[in-house]
Amino acid sequence: MNLSSYNVDPSEISVSGLSSGAYFAIQIQVAFSASIKGAGIIAGGPYDCGGQMSYINCMFTNSPSITQSISNTNLWSGNEIDDIKNLTKHKVYMLLGTSDPLIGASVMTQLYKYYVTDGQFIPSANVVFKNDLNAGHTFPTDFDSIGNNDCGSTSSPFISNCNFDGAGAILEHIYGPLKPRNNGALNGKFIEFNQGEFLMNSSAYGMSDTAWIYVPKSCSDGALCKLHITYHGCQQSHEKIGDKYIKNTGYNRWADTNNIIILYPQTVATNTIDSTSTDRESIPNVNGCWDWVGWYGGDFDVKSDNNLNSGTIYTFIVKAISSTGTESIASNSVTAKTIGNSPAVAMPNGLIATYITGNWITLKWNSVLDVATYNIYRNGNKVVDVRLTSFTDTCLKPATNYRYQVSSEKDIIESEKSIELKVRTLTLNVCFNDNNYNHIISRRAKSQYELCTTC
Numbered sequence: 001m002n003l004s005s006y007n008v009d010p011s012e013i014s015v016s017g018l019s020s021g022a023y024f025a026i027q028i029q030v031a032f033s034a035s036i037k038g039a040g041i042i043a044g045g046p047y048d049c050g051g052q053m054s055y056i057n058c059m060f061t062n063s064p065s066i067t068q069s070i071s072n073t074n075l076w077s078g079n080e081i082d083d084i085k086n087l088t089k090h091k092v093y094m095l096l097g098t099s100d101p102l103i104g105a106s107v108m109t110q111l112y113k114y115y116v117t118d119g120q121f122i123p124s125a126n127v128v129f130k131n132d133l134n135a136g137h138t139f140p141t142d143f144d145s146i147g148n149n150d151c152g153s154t155s156s157p158f159i160s161n162c163n164f165d166g167a168g169a170i171l172e173h174i175y176g177p178l179k180p181r182n183n184g185a186l187n188g189k190f191i192e193f194n195q196g197e198f199l200m201n202s203s204a205y206g207m208s209d210t211a212w213i214y215v216p217k218s219c220s221d222g223a224l225c226k227l228h229i230t231y232h233g234c235q236q237s238h239e240k241i242g243d244k245y246i247k248n249t250g251y252n253r254w255a256d257t258n259n260i261i262i263l264y265p266q267t268v269a270t271n272t273i274d275s276t277s278t279d280r281e282s283i284p285n286v287n288g289c290w291d292w293v294g295w296y297g298g299d300f301d302v303k304s305d306n307n308l309n310s311g312t313i314y315t316f317i318v319k320a321i322s323s324t325g326t327e328s329i330a331s332n333s334v335t336a337k338t339i340g341n342s343p344a345v346a347m348p349n350g351l352i353a354t355y356i357t358g359n360w361i362t363l364k365w366n367s368v369l370d371v372a373t374y375n376i377y378r379n380g381n382k383v384v385d386v387r388l389t390s391f392t393d394t395c396l397k398p399a400t401n402y403r404y405q406v407s408s409e410k411d412i413i414e415s416e417k418s419i420e421l422k423v424r425t426l427t428l429n430v431c432f433n434d435n436n437y438n439h440i441i442s443r444r445a446k447s448q449y450e451l452c453t454t455c
Helices: 020-031 067-076 084-089 105-117 166-175 244-248 251-258 436-441 448-453
Strands: 008-018 038-042 091-097 127-133 139-141 159-161 189-194 210-215 225-231 260-264 313-316 334-337 352-356 361-364 373-378 381-386 390-393 401-410 421-424
Touching (some): 008 020, 020 084, 020 225, 038 166, 091 166, 105 127, 166 225, 210 251, 225 251, 352 421, 373 390, 381 390
Parallel strands (some): 008 038
Antiparallel strands (some): 189 210, 210 260, 313 334, 361 390, 373 401
């Protein structure tokens, strides 16, 4: 079903997230700061960190530089992102467990410096940094739920009873004192809705076809309500752990008594690599993480359009859609022309790898109007021309990097080549037929003694 409409106060919208969801919440907070009131960040790092370096340097015990992130934030203000003056009014609650093996204190300290001391985007009085909770990489609650872990655990579903109400701490810091939460049966409804309504071909961007929302009864009845959007972490989507993040993090208990709608967007794991993915992250998003590293394009942390042809005029309008599907009158149009000369034949876009094995790769791209032939390039050399918008490249080497581009051709005139897609074939499993002694000597197996001593 499509998402219904509700009476939401546009000045009372906030975000939160754990892990990749924390990074994504920061991106939404900064890029759309005019629409956001505050953010709750559990185990995340500096804005644009994944845009500056490999994601590995934004994790563990590293201390990622924030110099370029601060510079970009100032440079992009009012263009690629909303005016940074909006951030001065934001409330931010930062939370990190002392036993978190994935995001160290040094990473979140850099986030604090980005917000407050170095970036000076948000006053220190508006930011809380709780870093004394003995917790792992997890969402902390103060109640037991099905499948939750010990507080110090870092394992699925990454939700733990830590005798600390993380959801409540975040919501009360952002919105101020709230009415006591509902610890009993909730009065509202959990609704699964069509997330694809807002994004065509959603799985190509790592988004699930459906998402969830919790709507208190008062909000269903038309009361003016707040909206909190919370982004799950890697391996926490509905695809991975069912409704545990949706129902067991504690947000709904507070929402039920305080007129707060809770939106739970959902990712999906992908085994594809987008042609616009950054050079650093040409790997599939198999854990269903939110894009904070550039899996689905280099503009992952700004509000912009890409995959456009040079020298071409584009017109943008916005329409509102009601719960019944009725469209509003279009907004005033905005017209922009990309730099460069207009191509005689348009370039194909949307190049992705839809399937990858050890020996072959299947490619797919968007069609170009009035074009019947497409040229496939591998590692800079033309391989073949095809009439379909897909192609399977075979007889490839396992565990090998390949680069692909596609061009369109009309009346012997060829377009520019598409943005390059980098793909690595999978490693084939090798079967060794040998005795146990040789397996251990060759380090293909461990002895019982080794297994015990490494526990």
